[in-house]
Amino acid sequence: MFGFLLWCVLFVLCWPLALLALVLWPLVWLITLPFRLLGIAVDGVFGLLRALVMLPARVLGGGR
Template identity: 50%
Template sequence: MRTFIAVILWFILLVLCWPLALMLIFLFPLIWLILLPFKIIGLSISLVFQFIGAILMFPFKVLGVR
């Protein structure tokens, strides 16, 4: 559904200001590539914190303490 809404919004932008819409089509992949390392870093940090939390909670799960 998000893709459909994005396409509709892009077509509205194309009607209102076609140079901006064309620039968006060419710049979006570049912006995505620039932001990709930050998404990967965020995912890895989240996984590390989940792993540390699981290690710290393991003794309580073994003993059955909530």
């Protein structure tokens, strides 16, 4: 909601820039999509490595 209100203010102050941002936003979203997917994958790998490293402590009852 805040982003929409910010865009409305930009539209009132400088409508060509607001329309350009509205047109270019899907392109920017598509360009950043692979980086977000890569971030999710890297986070999953680090979670798996952390679980593997902590497994002996959990098996021996080291707590949470």
